[in-house]
Amino acid sequence: MQRMLVPTEYPRVSGLDTGLLSAIVAGEARLTPDQALELFHSMPLPELGRWADARCRQIHGDNFRTYVIDRNINYTNVCTARCTFCAFRRDATDHDAYTLPREIIHQKIAQLSAIGGTQILMQGGMNPDLPLDYYLELLASIKETFPHIHIHAFSPPELIEFVHFFNPPGADLLAKCRWVLHKLQAAGLDSLPGGGGEIFANPVRRKIGLGKCDAESWLTVMFAAHSLGMFTSATMMFGHIEGYADRIHHMMLVREWQDRALREGAVTESRSDEVTKWEDTSPSASSHSVTSSLRHSVTSPPTFGHYKAFISWPFQRENTPLGRVKDWGSDPAELSQEFPGDRIARAYEWGRNAELDYKTITPDFGRKVRMSGSSDYLRTQAISRLMLDNIFSIGSSWVTMGPHIGQVGLSYGGNDMGSVMMEENVVSSAGTTYCLDEAVLCRLIRDAGFVPAQRDNVYDLLKIKDGADSPDLAVKDWSTHRARKLHKQAGKAPTARASLTITAGRA
Numbered sequence: 001m002q003r004m005l006v007p008t009e010y011p012r013v014s015g016l017d018t019g020l021l022s023a024i025v026a027g028e029a030r031l032t033p034d035q036a037l038e039l040f041h042s043m044p045l046p047e048l049g050r051w052a053d054a055r056c057r058q059i060h061g062d063n064f065r066t067y068v069i070d071r072n073i074n075y076t077n078v079c080t081a082r083c084t085f086c087a088f089r090r091d092a093t094d095h096d097a098y099t100l101p102r103e104i105i106h107q108k109i110a111q112l113s114a115i116g117g118t119q120i121l122m123q124g125g126m127n128p129d130l131p132l133d134y135y136l137e138l139l140a141s142i143k144e145t146f147p148h149i150h151i152h153a154f155s156p157p158e159l160i161e162f163v164h165f166f167n168p169p170g171a172d173l174l175a176k177c178r179w180v181l182h183k184l185q186a187a188g189l190d191s192l193p194g195g196g197g198e199i200f201a202n203p204v205r206r207k208i209g210l211g212k213c214d215a216e217s218w219l220t221v222m223f224a225a226h227s228l229g230m231f232t233s234a235t236m237m238f239g240h241i242e243g244y245a246d247r248i249h250h251m252m253l254v255r256e257w258q259d260r261a262l263r264e265g266a267v268t269e270s271r272s273d274e275v276t277k278w279e280d281t282s283p284s285a286s287s288h289s290v291t292s293s294l295r296h297s298v299t300s301p302p303t304f305g306h307y308k309a310f311i312s313w314p315f316q317r318e319n320t321p322l323g324r325v326k327d328w329g330s331d332p333a334e335l336s337q338e339f340p341g342d343r344i345a346r347a348y349e350w351g352r353n354a355e356l357d358y359k360t361i362t363p364d365f366g367r368k369v370r371m372s373g374s375s376d377y378l379r380t381q382a383i384s385r386l387m388l389d390n391i392f393s394i395g396s397s398w399v400t401m402g403p404h405i406g407q408v409g410l411s412y413g414g415n416d417m418g419s420v421m422m423e424e425n426v427v428s429s430a431g432t433t434y435c436l437d438e439a440v441l442c443r444l445i446r447d448a449g450f451v452p453a454q455r456d457n458v459y460d461l462l463k464i465k466d467g468a469d470s471p472d473l474a475v476k477d478w479s480t481h482r483a484r485k486l487h488k489q490a491g492k493a494p495t496a497r498a499s500l501t502i503t504a505g506r507a
């Protein structure tokens with residue numbers, strides 16, 4: 001009999017208790033949301049980083065930290081939603097609206113393949129003019145021409161719109177998602193990126209994600225993908241109108257649904273004849289946790305998938321409607337008050353008060369943004385490593401914070417530096433993102449005290465970059481390998497010709 005083990009919660013213990021934190025590092029205890037919030041508010045940042053780093057080393061060891069070479073292809077910017085944080089979307093009638101022809105997409109993938117890339121991250125707006133056959137034929141043509149390229153595509157909000165646009169059969173949302181996903185998977189889709197997660201709490205999501213799916217739908221899409229054996233990632237965009245507790249609540253939901261996927265996976269695998277990859281519950285194995293069972297390398301087609309990674313990043317404000325909202329603290333008098341997002345998050349009670357009417361609590365909610373800085377970013381990433389005990393990879397997102405904060409993030413629970421990829425259109429529409437080539441990325445990892453390694457989509461190591469031909473060790477003149485900033489002007493459409501800019505990606 002196989003059973004998935006979930007670490008025990010000790011809700012009466014302080015989140016600052018070193019015994020509790022040692023058990024969390026060992027995978028033998030689980031943080032409650034209240035403990036995570038206590039850590040967030042009360043533990044000095046360097047100390048929090050040390051605990052997150054210890055947990056990361058427990059899972060990933062002391063040697064390798066990874067990156068992937070992929071390319072972000074945003075196949076259309078036409079979108080029916082109107083997220084207030086988005087500078088990328090266009091109406092179909094806008095002069096710079098676009099949908100990439102298949103030949104251009106193939107051209108971009110050929111360029112990726114030529115530099116040793118292994119996957120594409122393909123996402124777009126929610127374009128009602130594209131029929132299901134557009135996606136099926138596109139996927140099939142990519143797989144036929146580039147069978148070695150992993151297709152990581154279509155975030156949950158896109159899938160929910162597919163359900164609305166294509167009206168698939170099915171008794172409920174899960175069944176409808178499975179129908180669409182099954183078609184896409186048969187055509188060549190390999191896995192789903194975690195775009196559109198933002199913040200799950202209803203009050204925040206309703207304010208910033210106009211026309212975008214709710215949290216339950218987002219999580220249901222991912223569960224449908226897991227049920228078809230796909231691996232996915234989860235994301236969070238913070239540092240706007242949300243309370244700090246909303247970030248913890250977001251992680252809590254990811255963790256709960258991951259438990260569910262792992263439980264289903266364990267049941268499914270115990271029913272099959274193949275050698276199980278999960279820990280058993282015999283007394284001799286009692287110290288093993290969920291995360292220790294995540295270390296396996298997938299060698300046969302999985303029967304049930306799960307989240308492989310969690311990546312979070314701060315909101316980028318430029319060219320966005322939400323970015324025009326004033327900063328919290330622009331009126332010094334308000335700094336003596338509680339941030340409205342924190343007040344709403346407290347009343348939300350970890351989702352128990354789901355239909356909360358925020359206007360009765362504070363009409364100011366959403367009228368000011370609390371932007372995130374470096375320490376807030378590192379604090380959030382470190383908490384995610386400690387909270388998400390059942391997620392294998394925590395991404396250190398240097399795209400918006402810059403390469404050196406990303407490098408420091410490897411000491412705050414991050415094990416992966418994301419992607420070296422060849423273009424980025426969405427985040428750079430809303431502010432500055434940074435561009436690095438593979439040599440700089442490898443050097444950042446090496447200078448942080450680790451050996452860089454190129455990985456694939458399931459985080460198996462492809463190439464360990466430790467010989468004289470390693471991209472960074474082969475560089476003679478670093479003046480041509482500096483980090484650059486990428487910043488798109490509002491209203492400027494991406495060119496049909498592929499850019500050869502090397503940029504970091506996510507999800």
Ligand code: SF4
Pocket residue numbers: 079080081082083086087088089124125126157212
């Ligand atoms: S964030 Fe995505 S779903 Fe929202 S408006 Fe932009 S393209 Fe559309």
